[in-house]
Each structure stands twice: as structure tokens, then as C-alpha cells.
Amino acid sequence: MDFSLTAEHEMVQKMVRDFAQREVAPTIKVWDRKQDMAPHILPRMGKLGILGVCFPVRYGGQGMDFVSLGLVCEELEAVDTTLRVVMSVHTGLAGLTILQWGTNEQKKRFLEPLARGDLIGCGAFTEPGAGSDISAIQATGKRDGDQYILNGEKMWISLATKADIAIVTVRTIPDAAKPSRSLSTFVVDLHSPGVTTGDIHGKLGVRAGSTGWISLQDVRVPVENRIGEQGEGFKVTMSALDSGRYTVAAGATGLIRASLKASVDYANERRAFGEPIAKHQLIQAKIARMAQDYEIARLLYLKAGWLKNQGVRNTRETSMAKRFATAASFTAASEAIQVHGAYGYSDEYDVERFMRNARGALIYEGSNEIQILIQADYALGHRRDKPLRCEMPVYDPIDWQEA
Amino acid sequence: MNIVVCVKQTPDTAATVSVEDGVVSWGDSPLVLNPWDEYAVEEALRIREAHSGQVTALSLGPEAAMEALKLALAMGCEQAILINDPALEDADPLVVSKVLAAAIKKIGEVDLVLFGRGSVDNDTGITGPQVARRLNWPVLSLVADITSLDPEGRTIAVERMIDEGRQLVRGSLPAVVSVVKGINEPRYPSFMGIRKASRAEMPIWSTADIGLDEVPTPAMTWPEIFAPLKVETECEMIEGETPEEVAARLADRLIEEKVI
Numbered sequence: 001m002d003f004s005l006t007a008e009h010e011m012v013q014k015m016v017r018d019f020a021q022r023e024v025a026p027t028i029k030v031w032d033r034k035q036d037m038a039p040h041i042l043p044r045m046g047k048l049g050i051l052g053v054c055f056p057v058r059y060g061g062q063g064m065d066f067v068s069l070g071l072v073c074e075e076l077e078a079v080d081t082t083l084r085v086v087m088s089v090h091t092g093l094a095g096l097t098i099l100q101w102g103t104n105e106q107k108k109r110f111l112e113p114l115a116r117g118d119l120i121g122c123g124a125f126t127e128p129g130a131g132s133d134i135s136a137i138q139a140t141g142k143r144d145g146d147q148y149i150l151n152g153e154k155m156w157i158s159l160a161t162k163a164d165i166a167i168v169t170v171r172t173i174p175d176a177a178k179p180s181r182s183l184s185t186f187v188v189d190l191h192s193p194g195v196t197t198g199d200i201h202g203k204l205g206v207r208a209g210s211t212g213w214i215s216l217q218d219v220r221v222p223v224e225n226r227i228g229e230q231g232e233g234f235k236v237t238m239s240a241l242d243s244g245r246y247t248v249a250a251g252a253t254g255l256i257r258a259s260l261k262a263s264v265d266y267a268n269e270r271r272a273f274g275e276p277i278a279k280h281q282l283i284q285a286k287i288a289r290m291a292q293d294y295e296i297a298r299l300l301y302l303k304a305g306w307l308k309n310q311g312v313r314n315t316r317e318t319s320m321a322k323r324f325a326t327a328a329s330f331t332a333a334s335e336a337i338q339v340h341g342a343y344g345y346s347d348e349y350d351v352e353r354f355m356r357n358a359r360g361a362l363i364y365e366g367s368n369e370i371q372i373l374i375q376a377d378y379a380l381g382h383r384r385d386k387p388l389r390c391e392m393p394v395y396d397p398i399d400w401q402e403a
Numbered sequence: 404m405n406i407v408v409c410v411k412q413t414p415d416t417a418a419t420v421s422v423e424d425g426v427v428s429w430g431d432s433p434l435v436l437n438p439w440d441e442y443a444v445e446e447a448l449r450i451r452e453a454h455s456g457q458v459t460a461l462s463l464g465p466e467a468a469m470e471a472l473k474l475a476l477a478m479g480c481e482q483a484i485l486i487n488d489p490a491l492e493d494a495d496p497l498v499v500s501k502v503l504a505a506a507i508k509k510i511g512e513v514d515l516v517l518f519g520r521g522s523v524d525n526d527t528g529i530t531g532p533q534v535a536r537r538l539n540w541p542v543l544s545l546v547a548d549i550t551s552l553d554p555e556g557r558t559i560a561v562e563r564m565i566d567e568g569r570q571l572v573r574g575s576l577p578a579v580v581s582v583v584k585g586i587n588e589p590r591y592p593s594f595m596g597i598r599k600a601s602r603a604e605m606p607i608w609s610t611a612d613i614g615l616d617e618v619p620t621p622a623m624t625w626p627e628i629f630a631p632l633k634v635e636t637e638c639e640m641i642e643g644e645t646p647e648e649v650a651a652r653l654a655d656r657l658i659e660e661k662v663i
Contacts, residue, residue: 007470007473007600008597008601011473011474011477011597011600011601014474015591015592015594015597048593049593049594062594062595063595063598064598
């Protein structure tokens with residue numbers, strides 16, 4: 001068993017780390033205080049190929065694997081969660097869903113521009129009244145000839161006001177035998193008549209990002225924009241979350257690392273009782289916990305990425321990685337504040353931003369409570385995954401890197 | 404144009420460097436492409452983009468230095484060559500410059516050789532000029548801007564950054580140029596470049612391969628390496644009612660301490 005990263009992976013890691021450190025880190029506090037997203041982030045991530053890192057070259061991507069996607073997310077969130085959220089919703093929820101479930105024509109129309117960053121995408125599933133209980137969503141889609149007419153409200157949607165297209169799940173079969181079979185998923189052009197969007201401010205964290213709402217009023221969507229068959233919306237949405245959730249796990253791992261580094265640096269500088277606080281055992285205990293949690297989180301997400309490369313269903317492993325890493329990142333950030341003492345309570349240092357950012361990930365992309373239920377179902381044998389009609393393609397470096 | 408850029412693998416400047424038993428250590432910090440050399444690689448690539456041609460990254464070092472060369476490939480160099488030989492383990496700049504000059508001659512028909520202004524570990528900054536001397540080429544060092552380059556006319560003009568300000572210098576090709584920070588903004592390696600670099604076959608040349616039958620004995624050695632002594636400082640505030648009084652008391656203290 002080889003636990004080492006390839007030279008390719010290490011170079012990907014370094015490249016993204018350098019980008020985030022040089023071009024985002026210097027001003028991130030300013031944007032976080034403004035509760036606004038720096039306008040250069042999306043274009044730069046597009047131009048550098050980061051947005052399309054794990055899509056095949058023939059679909060406009062960079063042909064890297066799922067492990068690379070994880071490494072990219074770890075590096076981005078080590079600077080700020082905003083950057084990783086972009087990957088989660090644009091690359092994960094939107095791009096990877098189209099890669100998995102889209103027709104060739106849909107991949108050409110949507111995935112290619114998403115991969116190049118010419119279009120920005122997001123995922124719109126959550127509603128004001130429905131989050132974990134996706135089957136209870138109220139948004140509807142009614143077939144009208146060769147179009148669907150969509151109505152409803154989606155809320156807590158990252159990049160709502162920045163995206164060009166959204167992957168939207170609505171109810172299209174009101175009288176389906178099971179609520180989970182009543183849903184269908186569409187690519188919605190957010191510039192269509194009837195679509196309005198707005199930003200949500202006042203969030204505890206990810207303030208340098210963009211979170212908002214999308215309102216759909218008689219929005220006409222061609223049937224060619226439906227992802228999957230009518231009634232497959234629940235499965236498409238769950239697949240989308242398998243992709244998005246993986247990026248959250250990898251990103252939270254980066255947040256643990258950032259909290260650890262901040263704590264080690266501070267503990268080596270700050271003196272109390274005649275010595276650096278790094279020599280105090282209770283501080284050491286906090287740092288040791290962060291170091292261990294980082295290694296565990298990293299192993300979990302890298303394994304999930306490896307399974308994705310093999311084309312093996314990884315809902316269970318991705319769920320474990322997400323739940324562990326996000327919980328550990330919140331603990332790590334909170335303890336990092338404690339290590340910093342009063343300075344940790346000020347935005348002069350990064351650690352309070354880390355904690356505010358970390359908290360959201362325990363809620364979104366499938367709350368950690370939902371992750372526990374998923375894992376219990378697997379452990380108790382209550383859940384066996386049947387093959388999906390459309391599986392995520394296996395990673396093949398030759399095929400994916402062919403123009 | 405046929406361009407060679409000489410690069411070195413060095414410790415990361417963010418590493419904590421320590422000395423134990425005369426051996427320098429940077430702990431677990433990774434080795435990186437010498438930061439000054441990134442500017443040299445970028446400048447080489449820009450010249451190639453403007454004038455067509457190819458860029459070869461060249462390094463003298465242990466096998467691990469291939470990682471630095473891979474970064475140069477990933478940034479866009481067409482090829483990379485490592486010179487590695489046990490006889491070169493303790494090479495000083497004179498030996499390094501002899502080896503690099505021989506390698507540049509072996510590559511052949513080179514128009515321009517680029518260096519970073521120095522390496523962050525040894526920081527002698529003289530390897531580039533020494534290579535130029537051995538090749539009998541002009542050296543244009545501390546270059547902040549290449550203002551003109553005429554491959555057919557065989558001329559080059561640069562702005563050098565010197566203490567007094569900027570110096571305009573004209574020279575002829577082939578030439579050796581060393582560049583300073585600020586000449587450009589080094590590009591990130593592209594993902595395609597990263598893929599290409601990870602698969603690249605990199606020739607490793609020995610001293611025999613570059614026609615050196617004998618490696619000269621280094622003129623410069625490092626018989627003893629130690630960390631700078633830690634100096635404990637105490638701050639004594641000189642008090643007084645007036646500046647004149649403070650100055651008088653300071654003078655007395657300095658005489659007492661035999662400083663003056």
C-alpha cells in the first residue's frame with residue numbers, strides 16, 4: 001500500500017497553495033469584514049484551470065483525478081472557506097453531476113463552459129422549509145410541451161448571485177408513489193425570465209463568499225435541460241451531494257491544518273511564566289489533538305478520492321470523511337482561538353474566522369446528523385446501494401487527458 | 404532562440420534552519436526551486452514566447468534536484484537536464500561554473516543563458532558571471548528589465564538594478580543574464596504542464612558526459628559551520644532631565660564599557 005502522493009499530486013498541491021497564499025490571503029480579512037466576495041476570485045480560478053481540475057480535457061477540463069480535486073480543496077480552504085465553497089458548488093454539485101448524469105449534448109453545452117470557467121454553476125436543492133428532508137421540497141416543475149415550467153424558492157444557495165446556471169431539483173410528479181420518486185433535476189439558466197436572485201448577509205461565517213436565494217416564477221426550461229429521467233431527481237441530487245460532500249471533507253481538512261499551523265506558530269512565540277506556551281502541556285494537548293485529527297481527516301478524504309478514481313461507490317466513505325473532518329475542524333479552530341488567548345478573540349488573527357467558517361460545514365451538504373444516520377444504516381446492514389443508471393466515470397488518465 | 408536557464412534546488416526560505424554538529428538542517432521543510440530562479444525561468448519563457456525557440460532548464464545537484472527541474476518543466480520549459488556526479492558533491496562556485504559552462508557547450512548553439520541573481524542558500528551570486536567568463540560571453544547581471552532583444556542582429560539591451568539606481572547596458576549575443584525579483588511575475592505551472600513534467604524523461608549527465616575528465620579541487624571549502632551565536636541583550640534606559648544630561652551620562656557609560 002503506497003500512501004505517498006505522486007509527483008503530479010504534489011505539484012498540483014503547491015500550485016494551488018501558491019495561488020491561494022499570494023492572491024487571496026493578503027486581502028481575505030478585508031472581504032470577510034465587508035461580507036462580500038472578491039471579484040477576482042472566480043475569474044482567476046477559471047483562468048488557472050482550477051474550476052475544471054477534475055474534468056476530462058475533452059470537456060474543457062484539466063484531466064486530473066479526484067485525489068487532485070481533494071488536494072485542491074484542502075489547499076484552498078487552508079486560506080479561506082470561500083474558495084473551497086466555489087469548488088463544492090461549481091465543480092462538485094454542478095460540474096460533476098453533469099459529468100455523471102448528463103447526456104453528451106448536455107456535457108458539451110454545460111460542462112465544457114463550466115470546466116473553463118466561462119459559465120459559473122451552483123447547486124440549488126435546499127428551500128426555506130426543506131433541507132435534510134429533500135423529498136419534502138415544495139418547488140415544482142410542470143411539463144408543458146417541450147418545456148417545463150418551474151416555480152419555487154431555493155435558499156442558502158452558494159454563488160446564487162454569481163452563477164450563470166444552477167442544478168435545480170423540483171417536484172415534477174406530484175402523485176408519485178414515493179416522494180423520493182417525484183423529483184426531477186434541471187439545469188436552469190439563471191438569466192432566464194422569471195428567475196430572481198439575492199444575497200443573504202449576516203451569516204456567522206464564509207462572509208467573504210456569496211450565499212443567497214433563487215426565486216423561480218414560471219421559469220421555462222427546455223426538456224433538453226433535464227438531468228436524468230423524470231423522477232430520477234432524488235438519485236441525481238444524492239449523487240451531486242456525494243461529489244460536493246467530498247470537497248467539504250477535503251476542505252475541512254485544510255481548515256484543521258490551518259488551525260494547527262496558527263496554533264504552533266503562536267505557541268512558539270507567546271511567552272507565559274517565563275517560557276513559550278508551547279512548553280505548557282495543556283497547550284501541547286490541544287496541538288497534539290489537532291495534529292492527529294488532521295492526519296485522520298486526510299486519510300479519510302484521500303481514501304474517498306481513491307475510491308472515486310476506481311469508480312467504486314463511495315457514499316459511505318465520503319459521509320465518514322465529511323462528518324469527521326467538519327466536526328474536527330470546528331474543534332480545531334475553537335481550540336486555536338483558546339491557544340491564542342485574547343488575541344484569538346480578535347479578527348487581527350485568522351483563527352476566529354476559521355471557527356466561524358468551520359461552523360457552517362457541520363450543517364450544509366448533508367448535516368452531520370444525516371451523516372451519522374447514513375453511516376448507521378450502512379453499519380447495521382439497513383442500506384445496500386443498488387447500481388445507479390448513471391455512475392460517475394472511472395478515472396482513466398489516458399482517456400481523461402486526451403483532447 | 405535557444406535559451407538555457409540554470410536553476411538550483413534550495414531549502415524553502417520559510418524553513419527554520421539549524422546547525423547540529425556542523426551540519427545544516429532545515430527539518431521537514433521541503434526543498435524548492437530557488438526563488439530567484441523562478442524569475443529566470445519566467446523570463447526565459449517570455450523570451451521564447453516573443454521570439455520562438457526552446458528553453459532548457461539545467462541544474463547541478465543531487466537526484467532530488469529533479470523536483471526543481473520538474474517545476475521548470477511544468478512552468479513551460481521544453482526540456483530539463485540534471486548534472487549529477489559523486490565527484491561534484493563538495494563543488495564550490497568555481498567548480499559549478501566550470502561544469503555548467505561545459506554542459507552549455509554540450510547543449511550547443513545557445514543564444515542566451517539565464518540565472519537568478521543568486522541562490523538563497525549560498526548566496527554568493529557569482530556563478531552566473533563565472534559561467535560567462537568561462538564561455539567568454541558578456542554577462543549582464545542584476546537585470547531588472549530586458550528592454551530589447553534582437554536575435555538576428557545579435558544584440559541585447561537591459562536595465563540593471565544597482566545601488567545608485569538603474570543602469571542601461573547594451574550587449575551582444577550570446578550572453579549570460581542574471582535577473583532580479585521584479586523583472587516579472589512568475590507564472591504558476593499549468594495543470595497540463597504538471598502532467599507533462601511528471602512524465603518527462605530527464606537526462607542525467609555525469610562529468611564524463613560533458614567532457615570533463617577531471618573535476619578541479621574546490622578552492623572554497625566550509626571547514627566549520629555553526630549557527631550565529633545567540634546574543635542576549637539587555638536594554639538600559641539612560642535617564643536625565645535634559646538631552647544634554649542624557650548625552651553626558653550616555654558618554655560616561657560608553658567609556659565605562661570601553662566602547663569609546
